[in-house]
Amino acid sequence: MKKYTFTEKKDTRSGFGAGLSELGKSNPNVVALCADLTGSLKMDAFAKDHPERFFQIGIAEANMIGIAAGLTIGGKIPFTGTFANFSTGRVYDQIRQSVAYSGKNVKICASHAGLTLGEDGATHQILEDLGLMKMLPGMVVINPCDFNQTKAATIAIASHEGPVYLRFGRPTVPNFTPADQKFEIGKAVMLNEGTDVTIFATGHLVWKAIEAGEQLAAQGISAEIINIHTIKPLDNTAVINSAKKTRCVVTAEEHQMNGGLGDSIAQLLARELPTPIEMVAVNDSFGESGTPDQLMTKYGLDAVNIVEAVNKVLKRK
Amino acid sequence: MASTAELERIVSQVRRDIVRQVHAVNSGHPGGSLGCAEYFVSLYFEIMKHNPSNFTMDGKNEDLFFLSNGHISPVFYSVLARSGYFPVAELATFRKLNSRLQGHPTTHEGLPGVRVASGSLGQGMSVAIGAALAKKLNKDTSIVYTLHGDGELQEGQIWEAAMYASAKKVDNLISTVDMNGQQIDGSTDQVLPMGSLRAKFEAFGWDVMDLEKGNEMGSVVATLKKAKEHTGKGKPVMILMKTEMGNGVDFMMGSHKWHGVAPNDEQLAQALNQNAETLGDY
Numbered sequence A: 001m002k003k004y005t006f007t008e009k010k011d012t013r014s015g016f017g018a019g020l021s022e023l024g025k026s027n028p029n030v031v032a033l034c035a036d037l038t039g040s041l042k043m044d045a046f047a048k049d050h051p052e053r054f055f056q057i058g059i060a061e062a063n064m065i066g067i068a069a070g071l072t073i074g075g076k077i078p079f080t081g082t083f084a085n086f087s088t089g090r091v092y093d094q095i096r097q098s099v100a101y102s103g104k105n106v107k108i109c110a111s112h113a114g115l116t117l118g119e120d121g122a123t124h125q126i127l128e129d130l131g132l133m134k135m136l137p138g139m140v141v142i143n144p145c146d147f148n149q150t151k152a153a154t155i156a157i158a159s160h161e162g163p164v165y166l167r168f169g170r171p172t173v174p175n176f177t178p179a180d181q182k183f184e185i186g187k188a189v190m191l192n193e194g195t196d197v198t199i200f201a202t203g204h205l206v207w208k209a210i211e212a213g214e215q216l217a218a219q220g221i222s223a224e225i226i227n228i229h230t231i232k233p234l235d236n237t238a239v240i241n242s243a244k245k246t247r248c249v250v251t252a253e254e255h256q257m258n259g260g261l262g263d264s265i266a267q268l269l270a271r272e273l274p275t276p277i278e279m280v281a282v283n284d285s286f287g288e289s290g291t292p293d294q295l296m297t298k299y300g301l302d303a304v305n306i307v308e309a310v311n312k313v314l315k316r317k
Numbered sequence B: 001m002a003s004t005a006e007l008e009r010i011v012s013q014v015r016r017d018i019v020r021q022v023h024a025v026n027s028g029h030p031g032g033s034l035g036c037a038e039y040f041v042s043l044y045f046e047i048m049k050h051n052p053s054n055f056t057m058d059g060k061n062e063d064l065f066f067l068s069n070g071h072i073s074p075v076f077y078s079v080l081a082r083s084g085y086f087p088v089a090e091l092a093t094f095r096k097l098n099s100r101l102q103g104h105p106t107t108h109e110g111l112p113g114v115r116v117a118s119g120s121l122g123q124g125m126s127v128a129i130g131a132a133l134a135k136k137l138n139k140d141t142s143i144v145y146t147l148h149g150d151g152e153l154q155e156g157q158i159w160e161a162a163m164y165a166s167a168k169k170v171d172n173l174i175s176t177v178d179m180n181g182q183q184i185d186g187s188t189d190q191v192l193p194m195g196s197l198r199a200k201f202e203a204f205g206w207d208v209m210d211l212e213k214g215n216e217m218g219s220v221v222a223t224l225k226k227a228k229e230h231t232g233k234g235k236p237v238m239i240l241m242k243t244e245m246g247n248g249v250d251f252m253m254g255s256h257k258w259h260g261v262a263p264n265d266e267q268l269a270q271a272l273n274q275n276a277e278t279l280g281d282y
Helices: A012-026 A044-049 A061-071 A089-101 A129-134 A147-158 A205-218 A236-246 A261-272 A292-298 A303-314 B004-025 B030-035 B037-047 B070-082 B088-093 B124-137 B156-167 B197-203 B217-229 B265-273
Strands: A009-011 A030-034 A054-056 A077-083 A107-111 A140-142 A164-167 A172-174 A189-192 A197-201 A223-227 A230-232 A249-256 A277-282 B064-067 B144-149 B173-179 B207-211 B237-242
Touching (some): A012 A044, A012 A077, A012 A147, A044 A054, A061 A089, A129 A261, A205 A249, A249 A261, A261 A277, B004 B030, B004 B217, B064 B124, B197 B237
Parallel strands (some): A030 A054, A030 A077, A197 A223, B173 B237, B207 B237
């Protein structure tokens, strides 16, 4: 098992803030909109440095999505910022008609996704956002795993013409990917080559997959670990090639099992290469208040759950 | 500068286009379309600075128009075609398979003149505000226009947008509400009375103008010209335009019943008899 280390834990939302700040300096067409959560989204630096290109919308997310769509008419590249719940479910029809169907170059940037939002509870812990967004034709869906990758993804999506959903979160997690990484939309990242099983993980579950890989190595199981930072378009080649090699698959994500990464991979493999698969995800349930760690444990999204899923899927090979 | 008589000649043809489009596919929304014919013809043939023969999505240094109540696509398509955005013959494809003239307007099939999809109500003002903000960033002094139905104002997003536009001084925006007093289930007063729209928009910080005779060409042109003079003064401009749904076709007037119903062959003939073919049917 390849050894991964990190010097500090950082939140992915700060990676977004850092990426946006850099874009503010490098690309005069980048504009940012926020619905009264500038501090939470780490958009303060952009707002301070480029007040003329920052739009404080107030608590009106539907209006924010519409204004963002309009700003593209005139060549702007709008980045909207609010919590994942208010970035997707609350404004689904606005995104569908004014952004996706209209083919507008809007970047919908969403923080506090999933259970790790923590104490605020289930009203804010959206676990359906990846599914909602990936169903929209033409929408790119990205869920990076740490600070560096979120920063790189933020910068990369500015150069992609078309609507993008970028999902990140609140808690600090190990920052282990290289600061100088090249972020390629739709390109899976091989973290560890293995032979017995493939673990496809996204977002906060990527580090947990690495932890699981170490535990599995101690048990003599060789796990291939692949970071799927782009849910859509899915890196079909990477998924199929790995599944061909290991012949069993575990997926891991902080999302409902319905509509998430596991669902996308299962759909692909069912069509192209039927393969035993187990999914580490929230199973048709809302979250609740608690610390992020407590919630990840209670809802079965820890390294130990990935190890269990691997042991289960190995028996189905 | 077109005379009122010249603009009215265009309106007559536009009304024919509307009823013929809707009749051909036995679907679509003639009532609201007919009621807004004078507004559209004023805007596209007299008021707006625009470039129909060379449509670009960004429309730099052009005035832009956003139709928020997308169901009145027949009048929009007719006026876009008649002003040169696409061939008039294409009106024959309205609502048919493989057409650029979808039931509700969209950019998806690349129809020149359309800059955003609309149909799901309440979204157009927000989009127009975004386009108006982009114009300000680009130091482009052109104007952004929107049209809304009065029933559409029941959507909450309109009021989010209205609050934002005045608070942030989006003063290169002229919105118009088509006050025909009708919606699908009946009159707006029966369905959900909205009280004084003037008082509401004034309370939201808009510069509000009344257009009592929205089907009288001279009044429409004069009001739109006056509205232009009110731009750039720190407030978004709102025109409350009273129209008659189904205007110009006697049996369609005065009722919500022709909101989304097509005329039959006999009714089409009647409607066409009431509106002279001035520019040649498609």
